[in-house]
Amino acid sequence: MVASKGFYCLFLQLLLLSFVFDVANSQGLKVGFYRKTCPNAEAIVKKVVDQAMSVAPSLSGPLLRMHFHDCFVRGCEGSVLLNSSTQQAEKDAFPNLSLRGYQVIDRVKSALEKACPGVVSCSDILALVARDVVVAMKGPSWKVETGRRDGRVSNITEALTNLIPPTANITQLKSGFQQRGLSVKDLVVLSGGHTLGTSHCSSFSSRLYNFTGKGDTDPDLDPKYIAKLKNKCKQGDANSLVEMDPGSFKTFDESYYTLVGKRRGLFVSDAALLDDSETKAYVKLQATTHGSTFFEDFGVSMIKMGRIGVLTGSSGEIRKECALVN
Incomplete structure (x- = not known):
């Protein structure tokens, strides 16, 4: 959920220009948009999601992140789903190579096209699937606003520019979320999505072997956890997978915050949540409080994220196939 440092300044400029437009467009969304056209x-x-999760629960994390990665590039308009014959689309960017589950999105689209041809957008499918995989993994439900339409452009460079990297510090994280109209609380809440899924070793291996370029380890990562991670990720290993929330990576729960509080968050961006008083307080609260507010908070923040940069009304299109423009 959290691409490339050299593009950071451009990324902020692009977001600043688009923010006013995003807020205005989001007013076209509402709960139950398809009540009459596709009840x-x-x-x-x-x-479809429940069937998929019953046989492949490991797709829950990637499918949840797919909605994040879509919204954080050009807004929530389905551009992450588009194919390119020259491998120059968003999905071809390095940060998106870990996304999986496109076949689930395609199955959902096929079922909807059979029931209601040309009605439900692929961008709305991403938002609904994200909610439903969380529910399937014993997490919260929330009312998804719908009415998005699909964009026609998908650019690999924009993905590299706009996706916040797992190496981001707290200043970069807060700025990136703020430019999208998301609060510091939204940042720490949505980071909790790392309770689901796995990561390639390459996303955090510098913390284990070469944190400052001197063959050292990240002092913000628990040394005992470093030892365990080194057993799973040998130096130079880019392909092995590690659970982001060990022992609980197929269950949506607040245990992510317990890990972060113990300095066992997998990414630099996870550890960064302890570097700000507001995010640190939330981490401690969810890690130690019975009757956690995380489930309710997550739904609220997901609704806010789902409003970023949407196309509504006569903008965009309703794709017949999610991987192709009409």
Whole structure:
């Protein structure tokens, strides 16, 4: 959920220019947008997702991140789903190579096209699937606003520019979220999505072997955890997978915050949550409080994120296939 440091300044400029437009467009969304045009839309999505999660629960994390990665580049308009014959689309950018589950999105789209041809957008499918995989993994539900339309452009460079890297510090994280109209609380809440899924060793191996370029380890990472991670990720290993929330990576829960509080967050961006008083307080609260507010908070922040840069009304299109423009 969190691409490339050299593009950071440009990334902020682009977001600043788009923010006012994003807020205005999001007013076209509403809960139950398809109530008359495709009344069974959400039930159809849920049925396909539940079937997929029953046989491949490991896709829950990637499918949740797919919605994040879509919204953080050009807004929530489905551009992450588009194919390119020259491998120059968003999905071809290095930070998106770990996304999986496109076949689930395609199955959902096929089912919806059979029931209601040309009605439900791929960008709305991403938002609904994100909610339903969280529910399937014993997490919270929330009312998804729908009414998005699909964009026609997908550019690899924009993905590199706009996706916040797992190496981001707290200043970069806060700025990136703020430029999208998301608060510091949204940042720490949505980081909790790392409770689901796995990561390639390459996303954090510098913390184990060469943190400052001198063959050292990250002092903000628990030394005992470093030892465990080195057993799974040998130096130079870019392909092995590690659970982001060990022992609980197929269950949506607040244990992520316990890990972060113990300096066992996998990414620099996880550890960075302890470098700000507001995010640190939230981490401590969710890690130590019975009756955690995390489930409710996550739904609220997901709704806010789902409003970023949407296309509504006559903008964009309703794709017939999610990987192709009409």
